[in-house]
Amino acid sequence: MSQECQTTLAAAVSLEGCGIHSGRECRVTLLPAETGYGVRFARTDLPGTPEIPAQIASLSEEPMMRRTILRDGDVSVETVEHILAVLHGFGIDNARVEMTSAEPPIWDGSAKELAKLVGQGGVKTLDGSERKVFRVTRPVSFSPEDSPGVEFTAWPSDTLTLTYFLNYDHPVIGSKTVSFCITPEVTEKEIAPARTFCTEEEVAFLRSKGLIRGGNIDNAIVVGRSGILNTELLWPDELARHKLLDFLGDLLLLGLPARGHFTAFRGGHHANAQFIRYLRKEFSQA
């Protein structure tokens, strides 16, 4: 097999908007980075521009209701999974993600715009570098203790393939399965445009917890008891595709691009985090 080189963005990419939970304005700029840099978030609004690496050690211990939070001491970034999904999907090993507040914009609830810009900017090979990947070398399965009914598996594969089983006890959401072999094209066309969603009941609950302050009718699919309330679905399985987008993003917290076939039955960010910790422990060779 020929030696694979590490990659970075061929051009800087910048976008702004409003965070879904904080309601604050944020500009996100993805910058090329050198060999071995990995993916790091940098808070340019704070003195000294502190950095937080995208890896499992940065994952916050606090309960992650509906989002992925990375923390280093007092500094945190949250709801970063869609950015991570685009980087993982495009196979970008090294990138610096500068943010002007703790939470990136929600845009339309998807990663479509970001994926489009990264696709236009292109990916650059860092000549002379050696690519490191997180490789699954034998089949494993895992069920997080505190998430009954959630199950994960990982199988060896030379590609990155993800399968997500959406299974909600809800008359409109119900069950759907999606599976993709991840490439930049699949990421941009089939996964990144899938929007986040919540049920009508969750909207009221999350607001009462001080979340989704920036959420409005344009940036999440709202599911009522008898149908979608505010939009048309892009695909019949759009909700499952969005969960797969989140899974793809969270898996980059392995600290390296993943190689394997990963399946998630009903996983969310909290369960994903436990699965990633488990994988790091099982496959410590990476």
Ligand SMILES: [Zn+2]
């Ligand atoms: Zn999401």
